[in-house]
Amino acid sequence: MIPRHLYFAISVLSLAVLVMGVYAWHMRGRAAANPVAATDTRPVVPPVAGPTEQVTLFVAYDDIGVLRPQAARIPLPSVRQERAEELLRALLAIYLDKSSPHQLPQGSDVRSVYLVDPGLAVIDVNAAFADGHRSGVLSEELTIASLIQTLSANLPGIVKVKILVEGKERQTLAGHADLSNFFDAAAVSQLAAQLQSNQ
Amino acid sequence: MRSIRRDRISRSSTRNNYGNGLGKGTASGGAVRGPETSGLQPMRHVAAGMLLLFAVMLVSAAPSEKRLSVYSTAANYSVPIAQRQGRDYVGLLELLDPLGKVSVKADASRWRIHYNNILGDFTAGKTHARVQGLDTELSGKFLLENGRGLVPLISLGSLLPRFLGGPATLHEESGRLFIGSVATHFTATVSPDDPSRLVLQFTAPVNPSVASEPGKVHMTFSHEPVTAPASSTLTFDSKAIPSAVYSEQNGAAEITVTTTIPLLASFSPDGRTITLAPPKTQPATNATSTPAATSPPATPAAQSAPVNTAPAVARRYFAVVDASHGGNDRGEALSATLAEKDVTVAFARRLRQELENRGISTLVLRDSDANLSLDDRAYFANTAHAAIYVALHAASNGHGVRLYTALLPDSSEEDRGPFRSWATAQQSSMPLSRAAMASVADELRKLQVPVRTLSAPLRPLNNIVTAAIALEVAPPASDVSPLASPDYQQRIASAVASGIADIRGQLGAAP
Numbered sequence: 001m002i003p004r005h006l007y008f009a010i011s012v013l014s015l016a017v018l019v020m021g022v023y024a025w026h027m028r029g030r031a032a033a034n035p036v037a038a039t040d041t042r043p044v045v046p047p048v049a050g051p052t053e054q055v056t057l058f059v060a061y062d063d064i065g066v067l068r069p070q071a072a073r074i075p076l077p078s079v080r081q082e083r084a085e086e087l088l089r090a091l092l093a094i095y096l097d098k099s100s101p102h103q104l105p106q107g108s109d110v111r112s113v114y115l116v117d118p119g120l121a122v123i124d125v126n127a128a129f130a131d132g133h134r135s136g137v138l139s140e141e142l143t144i145a146s147l148i149q150t151l152s153a154n155l156p157g158i159v160k161v162k163i164l165v166e167g168k169e170r171q172t173l174a175g176h177a178d179l180s181n182f183f184d185a186a187a188v189s190q191l192a193a194q195l196q197s198n199q
Numbered sequence: 200m201r202s203i204r205r206d207r208i209s210r211s212s213t214r215n216n217y218g219n220g221l222g223k224g225t226a227s228g229g230a231v232r233g234p235e236t237s238g239l240q241p242m243r244h245v246a247a248g249m250l251l252l253f254a255v256m257l258v259s260a261a262p263s264e265k266r267l268s269v270y271s272t273a274a275n276y277s278v279p280i281a282q283r284q285g286r287d288y289v290g291l292l293e294l295l296d297p298l299g300k301v302s303v304k305a306d307a308s309r310w311r312i313h314y315n316n317i318l319g320d321f322t323a324g325k326t327h328a329r330v331q332g333l334d335t336e337l338s339g340k341f342l343l344e345n346g347r348g349l350v351p352l353i354s355l356g357s358l359l360p361r362f363l364g365g366p367a368t369l370h371e372e373s374g375r376l377f378i379g380s381v382a383t384h385f386t387a388t389v390s391p392d393d394p395s396r397l398v399l400q401f402t403a404p405v406n407p408s409v410a411s412e413p414g415k416v417h418m419t420f421s422h423e424p425v426t427a428p429a430s431s432t433l434t435f436d437s438k439a440i441p442s443a444v445y446s447e448q449n450g451a452a453e454i455t456v457t458t459t460i461p462l463l464a465s466f467s468p469d470g471r472t473i474t475l476a477p478p479k480t481q482p483a484t485n486a487t488s489t490p491a492a493t494s495p496p497a498t499p500a501a502q503s504a505p506v507n508t509a510p511a512v513a514r515r516y517f518a519v520v521d522a523s524h525g526g527n528d529r530g531e532a533l534s535a536t537l538a539e540k541d542v543t544v545a546f547a548r549r550l551r552q553e554l555e556n557r558g559i560s561t562l563v564l565r566d567s568d569a570n571l572s573l574d575d576r577a578y579f580a581n582t583a584h585a586a587i588y589v590a591l592h593a594a595s596n597g598h599g600v601r602l603y604t605a606l607l608p609d610s611s612e613e614d615r616g617p618f619r620s621w622a623t624a625q626q627s628s629m630p631l632s633r634a635a636m637a638s639v640a641d642e643l644r645k646l647q648v649p650v651r652t653l654s655a656p657l658r659p660l661n662n663i664v665t666a667a668i669a670l671e672v673a674p675p676a677s678d679v680s681p682l683a684s685p686d687y688q689q690r691i692a693s694a695v696a697s698g699i700a701d702i703r704g705q706l707g708a709a710p
Contacts, residue, residue: 065597065651135531135539136594137671138601141655171573175530176592178656181622184608187654191606194653 051075057091058149058192060102060142067145067195069153070094084113084121084155091150102142105132111166113151119159120182121151130165133174140177142195149192152185159185267352268450270424271378273298277450280352280374286339287352287371291319294355295362298378303348310341310348314362321348330361373447375424380567382426386516386583387433387443387454394437395460396476400582401425402569404470407454416456416464416475425452440475516562517707518554518699519585522547523592523669526570533595533679540568542593546672546688550589553689553696559703577662581624586707587635587699590660590669595679599649600691602640603669604632605660624664631666634705639668639698646694648675666706670695 052073059070074090076083088110095104107128114122133140144163152158161183164170170179265280267289278293291312295301299315308323320329323343328335335358339351350358352369355376359367368377383403390396399418405425407418433443443456456462462475522543524530530539544565551561564579565571571579580588594601605625625632636652643650660667672691674681681687699706 062596065601134596136596137592137603137655137657137669138594138653139596141606141653141657144656172658175524175528176655176657178658178661180658181656181661183606183656187606187608191654198651 055087055090055154056150057087057094058146058153059091059094060146060195062102062139062142064198065138065142065195066198067142067149067192069196080155081113081115084115084151085110087150087154088113088123088147091146102139102146103134104129104143108132115155115158119157119185120162121155121158121160122162122164123147123151124164124167127166130170130173135174135176137176140173140175141191143173144177144183145188145192145195148183148185148188152189161185161188265374266450267294267374267376268421269294269297269376269378270381271298272381275422275424281349283342283349284339288339288342288349289352289355291321291348291350294359298363303346305343305346305348308343310343310346312348317362319362321350328358330358333361335361370447373452374450375447375452377424377426380569381424382567383424384426384566385428385454386562387428387435388582388584389435389437389440391584393476394435395439395462396474397435397437397440397443397456397462398582399454399473399475400579401471401473402565402567402571402579405473406470407473409464411462414457414459416458416462418454418456418464418473420452420454421450423452425454427452439477516583516585517559517587517703518561519564519580519583519588520547520550520554520561521564521576521580521588521590522566523590525565525568528570530592531594533593533682537679537683539593542672542682542688543591544568545683546591546593546692549685549688549692550591550695553692554699557696557700559696559700573658574662577624577659580659580667581662581664584665586665586703587631588660588663588665588667589695589699590657590667592669592671593682594671594673595682597673598675599651599673600643601651601653601671601673602636603653603655603657603660603671604629604636605663605667606654606656607661619664621662623661625661625667628664628666631706632660632668635666635699635702636668638702639670639695642694642698642701643691646690648691648694 053076054071054073055076057070057072058067060067072090074086076086092104092108092110094100095102096106096108105128107126109126109129111124111126113124116122133143147163148161151161163173163179163183165179173179265282265287266277267280268277269275274297276297278289281288281290292301292303295312295314300313302313304311310321310323312319312321317331318329319331321341321343322328324340326337326340328337328341337351337354337358339354342349352374353371356367356369359376359378363378365379367379370376383401383405385399385401385405387397387399390398401423403423405420405423407420407423410417410419427445427447431445433445435441435443439460440456440458440462443454446453446455456475458475460477463478465474465476466472467474522540524538524540524543526540528540530543533539533542544567547563548566551563554561562579562583562585564576576590607623607626607629619626640650640652655669657669660669670691672682672688675687
């Protein structure tokens with residue numbers, strides 16, 4: 001014979017499970033009807049204002065497959081890490097323009113740049129950057145060389161660079177360029193020199 | 200000596216959905232061992248014994264049924280082959296059922312089969328059928344037996360692609376059917392430092408039964424789509440293991456190794472390598488481990504490996520050609536219908552032909568739609584001890600051909616003695632790689648093909664311990680269709696092969 005208080009406890013618990021199930025079902029429906037995060041292309045950080053500085057951006061050109069240095073004046077904060085992020089955002093602004101010579105997918109952004117002594121820079125890009133990137137050895141290495149060379153040309157002391165996607169290691173950018181290893185800044189500098197000629 | 204890995208075989212049988220009736224026999228045997236009562240015990244034992252004896256006699260007396268082994272990405276299975284009117288027939292429903300959604304409607308003489316919304320219309324006694332509205336000729340009459348539609352075995356090669364929308368390759372003599380690019384390829388090499396040790400490497404895990412007789416070791420692949428190497432007879436420069444022969448029969452592939460010494464087979468943990476070696480030097484319990492020099496580290500932390508010191512004369516292949524991407528990895532979508540993975544494999548086959556025309560033995564790493572990891576590609580290339588590795592890519596942007604070597608820092612790596620980093624294993628071969636790239640570029644320029652030579656962070660170039668280059672073939676103009684054109688591919692392949700042939704002496708002595 002099952003005691004009466006046990007019947008009561010089971011009934012209350014069953015009712016609680018039912019109510020929670022209905023609530024979870026309701027919340028699930030609401031979440032499905034509001035898919036915001038994946039398609040939100042708004043910039044995460046407001047643009048920096050203030051005095052501008054002259055920098056050199058290394059801009060990729062798909063039509064002739066080259067990387068060209070391009071002088072620009074952009075407002076830069078004093079903190080080194082924030083400077084790195086602004087440099088890359090200035091570069092991305094060129095690529096996200098409709099007349100860009102090297103189109104990156106809409107919504108591409110640099111989430112953060114971490115500068116770790118001695119000489120390590122970690123670039124964390126968002127998923128849109130990698131997921132929608134054009135596939136191809138040259139296309140992908142133009143992007144990588146552009147990011148790394150822009151950083152190391154304007155922030156002395158960078159020796160190695162690691163690229164993460166959404167804070168995680170990824171095998172390749174879009175099926176070709178290896179992201180699993182650290183990039184040697186000197187080797188990328190030589191690559192950037194190679195890429196400045198289309199011969 | 201008999202060495203059969205029973206544990207692996209049982210696992211494989213489950214995985215491959217093979218049924219041979221033995222399971223039912225065991226169940227029958229189990230059924231007679233029911234709960235026992237004391238009075239009936241002796242009679243039940245006698246009855247059980249008689250039933251078991253009868254079952255064994257029935258099984259042993261039955262003629263061995265001829266079966267068709269089917270290999271596909273969906274499932275590996277077998278179906279019975281029926282002899283009718285002096286021809287081999289198979290039931291179409293049994294054949295298509297494991298591959299997709301199938302339904303059948305049959306009346307007195309008409310038999311219609313729906314396979315994934317594709318309609319096949321057959322008529323008993325007729326040699327033609329309609330599949331998806333198109334007439335198809337059969338090599339013999341369609342047979343209808345108790346609602347079961349039978350088609351001639353030999354017609355499957357032409358009939359199945361209509362249903363499946365892809366190639367189906369029939370090995371009629373051996374009763375093996377390959378649906379799509381599922382073949383498992385293998386290489387066999389005698390270890391350069393131990394001529395009594397034969398290493399067989401497969402592009403996918405295998406699980407053969409191994410049996411031996413004096414002078415021979417037989418490996419039978421009943422469940423795996425193992426296919427023939429370039430030559431069915433492989434000869435080795437070893438007195439202990441002079442040769443191996445590949446053959447196919449009765450739905451299975453078999454590799455028979457001729458030997459003058461007792462050999463024991465052992466399997467690598469990933470099931471892709473089988474090593475035959477004398478028992479004293481290679482105990483069976485010591486599963487083969489691939490040479491550390493040529494295999495990737497288990498974890499990123501263990502990034503060092505002994506330097507590969509295999510002499511050039513031990514090479515079976517001078518060149519390894521790697522068709523990049525494959526399987527789920529389609530590479531770049533070059534057009535709405537053209538995937539990079541398809542262009543690279545077609546180009547790899549042409550390049551192999553051009554290289555072999557120049558006397559350069561060549562291994563194509565991916566000769567099917569298999570999905571090989573980057574580590575696997577490096578592993579196979581390194582263990583082949585080839586003189587040069589060539590990775591093939593295709594792209595829709597730009598024109599001509601782009602040649603790449605690994606993007607590595609200048610040689611400042613710390614001295615690790617006989618070990619080197621997996622991530623920078625290519626370092627010491629960079630001069631050879633650059634020389635090979637320059638030679639290939641020269642040949643392409645002679646054909647007025649636009650060429651660029653670059654370095655690239657492109658795996659597995661940096662993991663290869665010999666000369667390694669990558670090609671990215673772009674169309675000659677804005678239209679990408681020439682990438683799939685035999686003429687364009689042939690032109691590029693010919694120049695690349697000439698470039699490699701020109702530098703053959705520098706890369707190492709040809710086998």
